[in-house]
Amino acid sequence: MTPARVALIGFGTVGSxxxxxxxxxxxxxxxxxxxxxxxxxxxxxxxxxxxxxxVPAELLSDDVGAAIxxxxxxxxxxxxxxxxxxxxxxxxxxxxxxxxxxxxKALLAEHGPELFxxxxxxxxxxxxxASVAGGVPIIAALSExxxxxxxxxxxAILNGTSNYILTRMExxxxxxxxxxxxxxKLGYAEADPTLDVSGADAAQKLCILAALAFGVQADWKCIxxxxxxxxxxxxxxxxxxxxxxxxxxxxxxxxxxxxxxRVCPTLVRHRTPLAEVWGAFNAVExxxxxxxxxxxxxxxxxxxxxxxxxxxxxxxLVLGRAPITFRMLPIGCDPARxxxxxxxxxxxxxxxxxxxxxxxxxVLAEIAGILGRLQISIASVIQxxxxxxxxxxxxxxxxxxxxxxxGPMQQAIEAIEKLAVVRDKVVRFRVQD
Amino acid sequence: MTPARVALIGFGTVGSxxxxxxxxxxxxxxxxxxxxxxxxxxxxxxxxxxxxxxVPAELLSDDVGAAIxxxxxxxxxxxxxxxxxxxxxxxxxxxxxxxxxxxxKALLAEHGPELFxxxxxxxxxxxxxASVAGGVPIIAALSExxxxxxxxxxxAILNGTSNYILTRMExxxxxxxxxxxxxxKLGYAEADPTLDVSGADAAQKLCILAALAFGVQADWKCIxxxxxxxxxxxxxxxxxxxxxxxxxxxxxxxxxxxxxxRVCPTLVRHRTPLAEVWGAFNAVExxxxxxxxxxxxxxxxxxxxxxxxxxxxxxxLVLGRAPITFRMLPIGCDPARxxxxxxxxxxxxxxxxxxxxxxxxxVLAEIAGILGRLQISIASVIQxxxxxxxxxxxxxxxxxxxxxxxGPMQQAIEAIEKLAVVRDKVVRFRVQD
Numbered sequence: 001m002t003p004a005r006v007a008l009i010g011f012g013t014v015g016s017x018x019x020x021x022x023x024x025x026x027x028x029x030x031x032x033x034x035x036x037x038x039x040x041x042x043x044x045x046x047x048x049x050x051x052x053x054x055v056p057a058e059l060l061s062d063d064v065g066a067a068i069x070x071x072x073x074x075x076x077x078x079x080x081x082x083x084x085x086x087x088x089x090x091x092x093x094x095x096x097x098x099x100x101x102x103x104x105k106a107l108l109a110e111h112g113p114e115l116f117x118x119x120x121x122x123x124x125x126x127x128x129x130a131s132v133a134g135g136v137p138i139i140a141a142l143s144e145x146x147x148x149x150x151x152x153x154x155x156a157i158l159n160g161t162s163n164y165i166l167t168r169m170e171x172x173x174x175x176x177x178x179x180x181x182x183x184x185k186l187g188y189a190e191a192d193p194t195l196d197v198s199g200a201d202a203a204q205k206l207c208i209l210a211a212l213a214f215g216v217q218a219d220w221k222c223i224x225x226x227x228x229x230x231x232x233x234x235x236x237x238x239x240x241x242x243x244x245x246x247x248x249x250x251x252x253x254x255x256x257x258x259x260x261x262r263v264c265p266t267l268v269r270h271r272t273p274l275a276e277v278w279g280a281f282n283a284v285e286x287x288x289x290x291x292x293x294x295x296x297x298x299x300x301x302x303x304x305x306x307x308x309x310x311x312x313x314x315x316x317l318v319l320g321r322a323p324i325t326f327r328m329l330p331i332g333c334d335p336a337r338x339x340x341x342x343x344x345x346x347x348x349x350x351x352x353x354x355x356x357x358x359x360x361x362x363v364l365a366e367i368a369g370i371l372g373r374l375q376i377s378i379a380s381v382i383q384x385x386x387x388x389x390x391x392x393x394x395x396x397x398x399x400x401x402x403x404x405x406x407g408p409m410q411q412a413i414e415a416i417e418k419l420a421v422v423r424d425k426v427v428r429f430r431v432q433d
Numbered sequence: 434m435t436p437a438r439v440a441l442i443g444f445g446t447v448g449s450x451x452x453x454x455x456x457x458x459x460x461x462x463x464x465x466x467x468x469x470x471x472x473x474x475x476x477x478x479x480x481x482x483x484x485x486x487x488v489p490a491e492l493l494s495d496d497v498g499a500a501i502x503x504x505x506x507x508x509x510x511x512x513x514x515x516x517x518x519x520x521x522x523x524x525x526x527x528x529x530x531x532x533x534x535x536x537x538k539a540l541l542a543e544h545g546p547e548l549f550x551x552x553x554x555x556x557x558x559x560x561x562x563a564s565v566a567g568g569v570p571i572i573a574a575l576s577e578x579x580x581x582x583x584x585x586x587x588x589a590i591l592n593g594t595s596n597y598i599l600t601r602m603e604x605x606x607x608x609x610x611x612x613x614x615x616x617x618k619l620g621y622a623e624a625d626p627t628l629d630v631s632g633a634d635a636a637q638k639l640c641i642l643a644a645l646a647f648g649v650q651a652d653w654k655c656i657x658x659x660x661x662x663x664x665x666x667x668x669x670x671x672x673x674x675x676x677x678x679x680x681x682x683x684x685x686x687x688x689x690x691x692x693x694x695r696v697c698p699t700l701v702r703h704r705t706p707l708a709e710v711w712g713a714f715n716a717v718e719x720x721x722x723x724x725x726x727x728x729x730x731x732x733x734x735x736x737x738x739x740x741x742x743x744x745x746x747x748x749x750l751v752l753g754r755a756p757i758t759f760r761m762l763p764i765g766c767d768p769a770r771x772x773x774x775x776x777x778x779x780x781x782x783x784x785x786x787x788x789x790x791x792x793x794x795x796v797l798a799e800i801a802g803i804l805g806r807l808q809i810s811i812a813s814v815i816q817x818x819x820x821x822x823x824x825x826x827x828x829x830x831x832x833x834x835x836x837x838x839x840g841p842m843q844q845a846i847e848a849i850e851k852l853a854v855v856r857d858k859v860v861r862f863r864v865q866d
Binding site for chain 2: 032140299312320
């Protein structure tokens with residue numbers, strides 16, 4: 001049996017995990033792939049850094065070009081991340097006749113359609129199970145298992161860092177900064193955590209899921225998003241009192257034939273599957289018209305979970321399934337075939353509002369008046385007697401609304417923030433019931 | 434594009450769902466399958482029963498042979514369930530050169546290896562996503578997405594009827610009989626619910642998952658099992674007090690290189706994914722050495738969820754992926770390649786015991802003495818002061834043990850049941866932490 005020959009570009013954490021699976025578990029991989037899978041080249045610019053896998057020295061090189069051009073290599077695994085040089089490497093690998101496996105969500109969110117069209121033109125394929133939710137097989141679910149369905153919605157926790165931070169805040173009662181520092185210490189968060197906590201990472205992943213499930217080509221930068229850096233411990237406590245927890249939810253939902261995409265901290269009802277996702281885990285809930293609600297939960301990042309997905313893609317390629325699947329994906333096809341995007345202002349939701357207001361008669365009436373004039377009705381209010389009494393006379397007020405469109409809600413908040421009795425910005429989260 | 438031609442054998446609830454998808458959503462199915470999928474024959478012995486789909490009269494027939502022998506048909510969907518005539522139909526379809534899609538867990542649990550060997554010999558394939566956990570793509574996960582892993586364990590809720598009954602008992606405080614009657618009224622349970630509530634159905638499904646994940650050929654009838662008909666409302670209350678709920682768990686777990694299989698009511702810790710599976714849902718938790726813990730949750734039965742899985746299999750066949758996957762499955766292969774089965778008596782677990790004992794001094798000491806002599810140590814005890822006082826002087830006593838092997842536990846229970854102060858049988862469930 002001719003071995004399948006693989007080049008690995010990017011020998012960082014996930015790359016080392018892939019090398020571990022391919023080198024230390026050859027027999028298992030061979031049994032699953034039907035023939036030997038040989039890792040023949042490993043490329044990284046830093047070859048001296050310590051790694052938790054021993055690889056034969058002759059495999060290592062810093063020459064990307066030589067690996068991609070190697071005529072004996074059939075599969076190139078791209079694990080360097082980011083846009084460039086990853087984009088060029090993927091394009092060159094395709095042009096050199098290789099199939100590509102990647103975990104690069106930023107690249108796919110930004111250049112997916114271009115890369116997929118190029119791969120199709122060249123009769124090659126791109127596999128990307130590891131790009132969203134790590135070891136959770138959500139790409140396979142959307143592109144294979146659920147294809148008999150019209151997908152109605154996706155609600156997902158796609159950023160493990162954010163979920164870890166929110167979990168620590170809720171379970172340990174620590175503030176955002178302290179939880180972030182802890183996540184950084186444990187390696188769950190980067191020194192600059194912006195990409196994770198701003199919701200950008202989740203928006204990129206949502207973009208990939210939405211392309212698969214709804215055939216849309218959305219610009220991830222245009223997806224309305226709010227990060228978790230605005231969530232305070234107080235919000236988690238009020239949410240808890242109302243029967244909810246707060247999660248950074250990436251959602252794609254078809255309403256009246258149009259697709260609403262967004263990433264934002266969201267109140268999720270206790271003891272529902274998404275609410276019970278703790279720590280650095282990821283989860284995706286898909287609703288299809290036939291299958292109903294299906295829920296997937298697992299490790300969204302980390303060396304071995306991500307490597308598990310990358311190697312499954314390699315095996316899929318070696319077996320010959322991947323090209324068949326790739327041919328049918330709606331990414332890089334005529335976007336007119338996809339579900340049209342909704343106006344973000346029209347999306348309806350219940351809302352959680354937290355305000356700091358001056359503690360005097362008539363305040364609630366003023367606020368309720370603004371909401372009422374915009375046809376937003378109040379479902380519940382929390383205003384606790386301050387204990388100990390506050391010195392500045394400013395107290396928190398929490399309002400949960402019934403479903404209302406985003407646009408009027410935004411108008412209401414702007415009007416409320418102008419009231420003399422309201423201090424600071426209004427904190428506003430969506431509620432998912 | 435030549436259409437793929439499909440015959441449907443069995444036009445009951447799921448069969449009608451499959452017909453709905455294939456007939457009412459032709460465009461969608463064609464887009465996913467790359468060419469039209471034509472349902473050309475529907476066979477059932479009862480053609481007059483009302484169904485929630487309109488089908489052209491010329492498709493309907495009660496002649497199985499004609500459908501299977503039809504040379505224009507490429508795919509036969511078997512949805513009649515049970516062993517015979519399903520087994521003969523599947524064999525004849527394979528022999529007539531058709532690929533088979535089935536949702537028949539009983540057939541696969543009993544005759545899977547034989548049917549798979551025959552399909553391989555004939556160069557055909559059998560697809561069976563719908564046979565376990567309905568719309569939850571667990572077969573695809575184990576046979577494709579997780580193949581880079583060595584699977585360590587599977588813990589699953591595979592019987593929706595049992596889970597519905599336990600949910601109603603816990604959430605509404607009703608007894609087993611009342612919850613069962615309600616499940617029957619809603620169509621979740623058969624008039625004779627034995628197959629579901631005895632754990633037999635779950636054992637059949639576990640057998641299929643174990644074959645895929647561990648390459649074992651287990652006889653489902655030999656899998657140790659206990660049904661939910663022994664669970665009393667009191668057990669759910671005591672479990673809740675200890676921080677657990679009770680679920681019918683089907684488990685396959687490798688310990689010291691050997692595979693322990695069993696189906697039994699199990700205490701599952703609150704706020705873990707399996708504990709939060711409510712109603713008629715199914716869920717599967719898989720642990721792989723690379724991916725860690727992955728959890729799947731969805732509708733395990735019902736017309737459209739099951740049809741979703743059946744039609745996904747049909748599409749997989751039409752695209753040409755299914756034969757590749759089928760070739761690599763470890764079912765019907767040399768069983769010596771699989772993980773050896775463990776002696777059920779050696780499996781260690783924590784245990785929950787509920788006894789009815791005479792309320793007098795020294796009783797706990799007698800029971801604890803028996804446990805101690807068998808090296809079983811007690812983790813906690815619940816004995817409430819009876820309120821109102823009991824007339825017969827018999828009170829419930831609940832003991833939670835630390836981990837102990839099944840064998841000594843069984844011995845201990847036998848000895849305890851012989852004590853003069855112990856009334857009735859000891860109720861014994863496993864605990865999953």
